[in-house]
Amino acid sequence: MDKKVIVSLKNVNKIYDGGNHVVKNLDLDVYEGEFLTLLGSSGCGKTTTLRMIAGFEEVTSGTITVEGESIAEKEPYERNVNTVFQSYALFPHMTIYDNIAYGLKMKKTDKKEIAKRVSEMLDLVQLGGFENRYPSQLSGGQKQRVAIARALINQPRVLLLDEPLGALDLKLRKQMQLELKRLQRKLNITFIYVTHDQEEALSMSDRVAIMNNGILEQVDIPEKIYEEPQTQFVATFIGETNIFEGCVNSIKGKDIDIMLETGYVTARSENTFNQNDMVVISIRPERIKYSEQPKTGFALKGIIKEQVYVGSVLKTIIVLPNGHEIKIERLAGQKIPVSGDVYVYWDIDDAKLIQSESNRIFNALNNIMFT
Amino acid sequence: MTRKNKKRLQKGFSIVYCCLIYLFLFLPITVIVTNSFNATTSKPYMTWKGFSTDWYGKLFDNTALLESFGNTMFIAIVSTLLATAIGTLAAVGMYKYKFKGKSVIDALLYIPVVIPEIVLGISLLTLFSNTNIPRGTLTLVLAHTTFSIPFVVFNIRARLSGYDKSIEEASMDLGAGRVKTFFNITLPVLAPGIFGGAVLAFTLSIDDVIISYFTNGQTKTFPLKVMESIKSGVSPDINALSALILIGTIIFVVITQSGVLSRNK
Incomplete structure (x- = not known):
């Protein structure tokens, strides 16, 4: 089966002011509808890579294309990708309804259409009836679901998730892992997922990309990552x-x-x-x-x-x-x-x-x- | 002494203590309000001659006093708007961006707060007379704006310390441009800090005496007018105006507090 590339990174480098070289010559193709995880310890450049795709960080050199189109000149609000933030980043002064509707309101969608889509989204993340609450009245897991619903309502081709389960306790994390996987299968959206948790990476992903010190060490299906490590780092990092x-x-x-x-x-x-x-x-x-x-x-x-x-x-x-x-x-x-x-x-x-x-x-x- | 009695004594003591504190805080205010209803007509207006609301009537004939109050309100509103706008932009800008000399500007912000008001008053007077700006309402507004800005900045900065930058990124991610993000997200989230700063600026402007004294020219503000008339004893019409201001303030506080409470529910 020939898979279609949806996000492509070619020779991407990121050097911060002050010379900190955090992403080095990164080449990565992400396929349509796949669940790809960027795995590595903190400071390995995985979050920076995600933020470059989202548009919050500028690429020092190299190109990123989404659906075959270079996004170098596009602002974050012009890109057809959406992000789920580690800290949820819900708007504290808006109700859950307004939070989720925000993306559609920015697109000036018809009010009836917004109401319909928001309630669909709330059903999807199993939060029906929470419309009029404020983020401060929700638990961590519920906030996370709102953040996911809010990012999905614009029907992005690619969803970027930056350690979305990092702040949840173990039991809830396991449950949300399953739910995320279910959502991804159901909606058939490409997920690019950042985590430092190898178990999470191996259990959820179609493919895992392991990064170390800004270098992409290996991209493979979870079984091969474990059974056939290509570098010493991958061998020792996983299991x-x-x-x-x-x-x-x-x-x-x-x-x-x-x-x-x-x-x-x-x-x-x-x-x-x-x-x-x-x-x-x-x-x-x-x-x-x-x-x-x-x-x-x-x-x-x-x-x-x-x-x-x-x-x-x-x-x-x-x-x-x-x-x-x-x-x-x-x-x-x-x-x-x-x-x-x-x-x-x-x-x-x-x-x-x-x-x-x-x-x-x-x-x-x-x-x-x-x- | 049994333990129960000891507890009882402790409780009694704390009640007395609280009463004394509130007495200390509110007795002067009670005196003003009571005296505004005093029927006395002879200086120094201190002896109680029975209840009357005459002074409230006389207040509205005292055009000079009312005019000074009008000046005070005008200056307070304009300087608050200016200080709030400048202070908000300064606080947000200094939070968001790195630039050369940021720490210097940061340190300089404290100067209007810590230097004695009389020094600030004299320096503003010198500045205005050297630049030939006629003293009056304009210079009062400028002076009040100057000393209010740091307070607005500090208030908003306190709000910013718990501020999560990623909500702005989330807004842009969902399709809002920078300007929309500022008005939809940044401003409403910072609103309590901005509002607090504005209230502080307003209060500071209303009761400022020293700096106003140096920069007022011919324009009289309410505090200056009170200062002037104090030489011949505080007349009950000033008490009456004070009582009215007090009522206005109480209504304002009740409204804002109940607003805050219902929001937190």
């Missing part, structure tokens, strides 16, 4: 993982032997690597295995440091001779060694091989010094 740094020793087809500081291991990768490349191996705690006998292709010996039962899961920590600790999770009840020396191994498909950051630096240095 728990074990990281090994090593050097490619030999390559036999897709199987790659890797020398570590404390032994050697094997991994398989679709990506191409060269001998002596520095690599990072990421392997999830639930995928690591260990036994009392060495396995072919692996020579990684450690000592069981401790084991903790956490309900259905048994957490084990194994220490390697260099002090590196490996986190392992097993379903409780499996027959596995509980103490002493063990050999660590894994199914070679489970380990993810990533080009090491230091490899890139090494190559760059190489280019500078020998060309």
Whole structure:
């Protein structure tokens, strides 16, 4: 199925006065009707990116197009995108009705039409009967719904949501996540959603875009983000993982032997690597295995440091001779060694091989010094 | 002493204390109002000669006094409008935008508030006479506007400290331009602060004596007129006018407070 691009960012940079470079060479295509999440820790540039699309921040360089049209010269009030703000940003001096009707009033819509659409919106967010209340009389979750209804009434092609659930408590947040997802499916509007909550991102999104220090690290469906991280940052940011740094020793087809500081291991990768490349191996705690006998292709010996039962899961920590600790999770009840020396191994498909950051630096240095 | 008695004593004491405070605050006002109904006709108008409303009648024959009151109201209204407009724009501008010398302007705002009024009065007089502006209603309006602006700015700034800028962004996001956003969102949200500032400016203007004394020329304001007549004792018609102003003020306060209360419900 060929999907239509609705929002496109090309080589977008944002540098604030004072030289703070918060968004770096961002390329991102958002498809029609998709739920895309910008995920990253605070200060990674995700909110700035959203604000550039909305028009509250100017783009330093690069272009943003919405529906194929550059929006560089358009003021926020001329763009066919609407925003749900983190702080809700409801107008405190207006009733819920007037808040939601605001967008239509600005368009000088007919009064009867406004009344009809507002009541539709109130039904959509399940707030019928709240027309004459003021924002200060609503709870956090209700305010959030009003903010969503207000942003949706102009029927935008794209809805931008800036950590909309950040101020809600956990239970309400879970409930609103489901509701947002339901709304998005029902209305088939493109959602660009900003959050720092990885669980929220993985559970709601069609695709997740992970940002770190202004750089877009990876854009993928949630499963691939978790299972096939393309960078070390993504591997460590999403869920728990074990990281090994090593050097490619030999390559036999897709199987790659890797020398570590404390032994050697094997991994398989679709990506191409060269001998002596520095690599990072990421392997999830639930995928690591260990036994009392060495396995072919692996020579990684450690000592069981401790084991903790956490309900259905048994957490084990194994220490390697260099002090590196490996986190392992097993379903409780499996027959596995509980103490002493063990050999660590894994199914070679489970380990993810990533080009090491230091490899890139090494190559760059190489280019500078020998060309 | 039992605990119960102790509590009772504490309660009794606090009631007496409150009564004394209110007595202290309101006794002078009561004296003025009572004296305005005094039938006495001889100076110094202090001894009680029975109840009469004559002074209220005489008040409306005292054209000089009424004229001074008219001047005061005119100056107060004009200077309040000017100070409120300038102060609002200044407060919003200084909140929204970064510019060079902002901190200097910020600090300078405090000067009209902290320097003694007599210094401000003398400097304004010097300024007006050096620039050859004829002293009169115009200079009074200018002077009152000058010392009112900082109070308006401070009042609005207090309101701005809890102000969420993103509501303006939300307004623009929903299709309102900058001017519409200012009138639909910024102004109404800041209205209580603006109103408070305006009331303060109005009050300051009405009862200003010192600065008005230096800048009035031939125009007499009500406080100046009272000052003048005090040399021969406060005549009950001034008391009568004071009582009327008091009633006006009370009505105003009741209306605005009940408005605020119904809004907060």
